[in-house]
Amino acid sequence: MYVAVKGGEAAIDNAHRLLADRRRGDRSVPxxxxxxxxxxxxxxxxRVMSEGSLYDRRLAALAIKQARGDLIEAIFLVRAYRTTLPRFGHSEPVDTGAMQVERRISACFKDLPGGQLLGPTFDYTHRLLDDELDGDPAVEPGALRDGAAEPATQIADILGGEGLIEEDPLAPGEPGDINQTPMEFPLSRAMRLQSLSRGDEGFLLALGYSTQRGYARSHPFVGEIRIGEVEVEVFVPELGFAVPVGRVQLTECQMVNQFKGSAKTPPQFTRGYGLVFGQSERKAMAMSLCDRALRAEELGEDIVAPPQDQEFVISHCDNVQATGFVEHLKLPHYVDFQAELGLVRTMRAEYEATRNEDVEIREAAE
Structure with missing residues (x-):
């Protein structure tokens, strides 16, 4: 039970006005x-669209502005808005093999079919501050925006043609929905991937990094990263076929890992998979590393590290839940603290009394 604070409502209103003022900043700046x-x-x-589970660039931009650039707060705003939207259907699985690629690279094959397409990336830039950005850079509108005209073959299909990589381990049928189904462990891989896709990038990045440092059986290669737009289709029962309803930009990562095989399975490569909204390849890579680590039990590997423990990973990767649990500590806990304070005072008094008795016994013995 919290103790009411006199004048609390007025103080909260003032805090809201101050927040709006700070959000606007200097009025001389547009x-x-x-x-x-x-x-x-x-x-x-x-990132806000991906971890907010809502593909809408305008709403994500609005959330970023409202949150003063705090991306986790913006993600929270988008998630909250998302819960108000009606669910009237679901799309067909998107075909990333038919993606109109803007960026596509592989660390496994230099001369891959369709070629390497560098696209917009920081990979080859010098990490030096560019003073020329203090103004409008000299880039022609729409310059260098053309991607590949044709869909590009996926690397997994090339390895699969030689039988060197496992079949896609995603089970057929309904994938489930983490927004509609209570989370009960163990989760299916499809539901784990849903959770990872909207999980916090920093958390997954740290876990993925740990797998490379020996905290899971992982020797990964980037089979392929591709960024581009895919068509989204919805099946219309009245028509008897699916119709396109729009396009979304996605980042897909196929991670390839060594696997020594087992009594029933020959040595081959295994897969780790990442798929997120927008251009978010660091997140997609971290997701694919975590996905592969979470398949340890399925592949008969010992679970020896946190990235392989699905309850640990999935229960802690959601930054909205984590934020709520951590930030609730700012709420009034006056009654709880007074109870703790009384307990510590009592324990301290008992400690001092016992200590004094011990001192008296030692003095008497001397």
């Missing part, structure tokens, strides 16, 4: 428009 955020802070928008 305010940011949502189109500016969506276009010029695109990677932040992509």
């Amino acid at each position: 305010t940011l428009g949502l189109d500016q955020i969506a276009e010029q802070f695109a990677l932040s928008v992509d």
